[in-house]
Amino acid sequence: MPVPAPSQTVSDLRSLLAARFPERARRPHGGVPASVRAVDEALGGGLPAGRLTELVCAAPSSGGQTILASLLAATQAARQRIALVDGSDAFAPGSVPADLLRHLVWVRCRAPGQAFSAADILVRDGNYAVVALDLRGCAERALRRTPASLWYRLQRAAEGGSVAVLVQTPFPLVPAVPARLVLDRPMSLADADAERGDVAARLGVRADRAHLQAAEERLAG
Amino acid sequence: MNYAVLVVPDFALHALRRSDPSLRGRPVALVAGEGRRARVTQASPEARGVAPGLAATLAMSRCPGIVLRPPDPASEVEAGRLLVAAGFTLSPRVEATAPGCCTVDLRGADPARTEALMRLRAAEIACAGLPLRAGAGATPLLASYAARLADPVLVVSDARGFLAPLPLAFAEPTAVQEGILAGWGIATLGGLTALPKAEVGRRLGADGALLWERAAGEATRVLRHVEPARSFAAEWAYEPPVESTEPLFFKLRRYAERIALELRGAGFVADRLSLTLLLEDESDHRREFRLPEPGADVDGWLRVLGSHLEGVRTQARVAGVRLVASPARPPERQEGLFDTGLRDPASFWENIARIAAIVGDDRVGTPACADTHRPDAFTMGRPAESVAPALRAPVHPEYGPTLRRFRPPWPVRVAFDGGSPARLEGGRLEGGVRAATGPWLAAGDWWRPEAWAAETWQVELAAGGVYQLARTAGGWCVEGMLD
Numbered sequence: 001m002p003v004p005a006p007s008q009t010v011s012d013l014r015s016l017l018a019a020r021f022p023e024r025a026r027r028p029h030g031g032v033p034a035s036v037r038a039v040d041e042a043l044g045g046g047l048p049a050g051r052l053t054e055l056v057c058a059a060p061s062s063g064g065q066t067i068l069a070s071l072l073a074a075t076q077a078a079r080q081r082i083a084l085v086d087g088s089d090a091f092a093p094g095s096v097p098a099d100l101l102r103h104l105v106w107v108r109c110r111a112p113g114q115a116f117s118a119a120d121i122l123v124r125d126g127n128y129a130v131v132a133l134d135l136r137g138c139a140e141r142a143l144r145r146t147p148a149s150l151w152y153r154l155q156r157a158a159e160g161g162s163v164a165v166l167v168q169t170p171f172p173l174v175p176a177v178p179a180r181l182v183l184d185r186p187m188s189l190a191d192a193d194a195e196r197g198d199v200a201a202r203l204g205v206r207a208d209r210a211h212l213q214a215a216e217e218r219l220a221g
Numbered sequence: 222m223n224y225a226v227l228v229v230p231d232f233a234l235h236a237l238r239r240s241d242p243s244l245r246g247r248p249v250a251l252v253a254g255e256g257r258r259a260r261v262t263q264a265s266p267e268a269r270g271v272a273p274g275l276a277a278t279l280a281m282s283r284c285p286g287i288v289l290r291p292p293d294p295a296s297e298v299e300a301g302r303l304l305v306a307a308g309f310t311l312s313p314r315v316e317a318t319a320p321g322c323c324t325v326d327l328r329g330a331d332p333a334r335t336e337a338l339m340r341l342r343a344a345e346i347a348c349a350g351l352p353l354r355a356g357a358g359a360t361p362l363l364a365s366y367a368a369r370l371a372d373p374v375l376v377v378s379d380a381r382g383f384l385a386p387l388p389l390a391f392a393e394p395t396a397v398q399e400g401i402l403a404g405w406g407i408a409t410l411g412g413l414t415a416l417p418k419a420e421v422g423r424r425l426g427a428d429g430a431l432l433w434e435r436a437a438g439e440a441t442r443v444l445r446h447v448e449p450a451r452s453f454a455a456e457w458a459y460e461p462p463v464e465s466t467e468p469l470f471f472k473l474r475r476y477a478e479r480i481a482l483e484l485r486g487a488g489f490v491a492d493r494l495s496l497t498l499l500l501e502d503e504s505d506h507r508r509e510f511r512l513p514e515p516g517a518d519v520d521g522w523l524r525v526l527g528s529h530l531e532g533v534r535t536q537a538r539v540a541g542v543r544l545v546a547s548p549a550r551p552p553e554r555q556e557g558l559f560d561t562g563l564r565d566p567a568s569f570w571e572n573i574a575r576i577a578a579i580v581g582d583d584r585v586g587t588p589a590c591a592d593t594h595r596p597d598a599f600t601m602g603r604p605a606e607s608v609a610p611a612l613r614a615p616v617h618p619e620y621g622p623t624l625r626r627f628r629p630p631w632p633v634r635v636a637f638d639g640g641s642p643a644r645l646e647g648g649r650l651e652g653g654v655r656a657a658t659g660p661w662l663a664a665g666d667w668w669r670p671e672a673w674a675a676e677t678w679q680v681e682l683a684a685g686g687v688y689q690l691a692r693t694a695g696g697w698c699v700e701g702m703l704d
Contacts, residue, residue, distance in 0.1 A: 062704070090701070093590055103587075103605070105587060110584075117579050136625075186686055189656040189658060192620070192622065192658065195619070
């Protein structure tokens with residue numbers, strides 16, 4: 001008896017799950033463009049609503065904060081509300097135009113625990129288009145000790161809702177996240193003289209599907 | 222409908238059960254007297270076979286597992302305040318007539334609206350643990366008769382028709398009067414009022430005329446109004462002290478229900494809550510909560526308080542609690558036609574308050590840059606209800622990556638070479654500098670005690686990363702990373 005290829009097994013399994021749980025299999029509705037071409041292309045149009053997106057800022061000055069500023073501009077243009085759960089209180093209001101702050105709810109946390117509690121509340125709120133959870137700058141040990149159940153809880157809370165959840169991390173952290181982008185190219189001082197739009201356009205963003213491939217291989221046996 | 226009477230049957234028993242969660246669903250009876258003379262005064266429906274007047278020992282044998290308790294004056298006072306607070310939500314003229322009974326002067330109020338309010342209040346007070354009965358009528362006496370028969374609200378518009386079938390006992394005749402009237406074949410109020418009042422007075426005397434008036438529901442009186450609450454606070458003690466949040470939440474809810482009702486009765490809402498835990502070692506833990514959306518919703522308050530209490534660790538057990546609500550006028554707003562408002566305003570403000578309870582009042586909100594060039598100067602304001610349209614594009618576009626601040630800044634030693642930073646040492650950030658731009662010199666507030674001055678550089682490290690350095694009065698530091 002011929003053994004089906006792993007990709008065929010996974011495909012069959014997905015079809016079976018889609019037939020059995022149509023609610024779960026439904027594609028997220030809409031998305032929030034980040035106004036950064038590389039990010040939007042990698043995500044197929046923008047941050048998917050009802051899903052978590054992990055943005056790994058693997059190198060210093062790799063552009064995580066610039067993407068956040070672009071998101072502020074994009075949500076302001078769409079007249080949507082955005083929440084920033086700032087795990088290490090690092091957001092600098094003075095570095096973005098004042099007009100881009102009026103629709104922002106900024107939560108200045110002192111510890112990752114506070115950030116997770118706040119994010120859990122905000123994701124369920126229903127009034128936000130985007131909830132950005134910025135965990136950069138938090139103690140690595142504390143982040144690595146985050147139980148996986150907490151991430152699954154956050155994912156379940158986002159599912160079915162209209163909020164796009166962006167998690168910014170210093171290293172890959174979110175288990176089984178549907179979309180993970182990696183910023184690993186540091187900027188140079190020359191970028192300081194470029195227009196911010198150009199800086200954002202030059203960001204080195206790559207989609208990381210290694211964790212999904214690994215999961216598929218595990219499923220395929 | 223000139224008057225309303227709010228009554229809680231078996232008030233002392235319900236007040237006790239309301240204050241003690243361990244009595245919920247169990248057979249309970251209140252007893253008066255001691256030893257063999259102890260008698261049941263009030264019994265809960267679960268105490269089958271037990272009725273007022275029964276000896277305590279007999280009650281225990283008839284209903285195994287019954288909890289016998291003496292009356293608890295403190296819980297009765299609190300329940301009484303809740304009842305009066307409910308009265309003040311109907312009218313500003315309220316009389317605390319008796320324990321578990323208050324009379325409200327409704328003259329001038331809209332009857333339809335008042336009846337709806339009474340029903341609403343009866344449901345709320347029932348949820349708060351007191352089965353409220355409310356009656357309304359032309360006189361206080363008629364309202365009290367209605368309250369005794371209400372389930373939970375009864376408004377009497379046709380007094381004669383309502384009174385006619387009621388038993389004579391409603392008018393509280395003396396034993397002598399009852400005997401005489403029984404001899405006349407009169408057993409109902411309608412039967413008595415069918416007789417001419419003057420003739421009844423001639424045969425039964427002045428007391429007989431008063432009885433006739435009571436039977437007709439005509440007896441009126443001047444109410445002794447009570448003062449509305451001036452402070453919106455509660456304080457209670459735990460004996461023995463508690464070390465878990467469950468008993469805290471139970472009592473918090475009970476007292477918050479009363480405070481919220483008192484606020485609403487006075488036309489206020491709360492904009493701040495102050496919670497003080499009085500600890501066993503005579504220290505205390507105090508925390509003030511600014512409610513982003515002022516309100517008198519107990520569930521919302523408790524979610525805010527709960528978010529905080531779940532993370533509180535105290536050195537000693539909690540011996541008492543003080544809860545104070547700061548009154549404020551209810552917010553009034555009118556949204557613009559094209560504003561994109563909140564989908565769920567209640568949830569939005571409640572969640573802001575819950576997060577404030579976790580991170581602190583001053584650490585959640587919408588930032589706004591302060592009117593100064595001082596670095597990192599901003600204020601946290603109340604989030605806007607609606608997202609306004611974007612202003613026109615700025616004349617000068619933003620340049621460079623966005624700054625990501627280190628709070629507090631990282632101290633560092635900077636080695637210079639040829640007038641510009643060449644190496645960072647001795648801090649969380651070390652390494653050679655590949656390129657640097659600067660300095661930018663800024664100073665301000667020199668006319669104030671908090672004058673400031675800074676020399677700022679941007680440096681790119683050889684190991685990667687662009688950082689912003691600043692030299693201030695405190696020395697060199699890394700202000701943040703350009704990201």
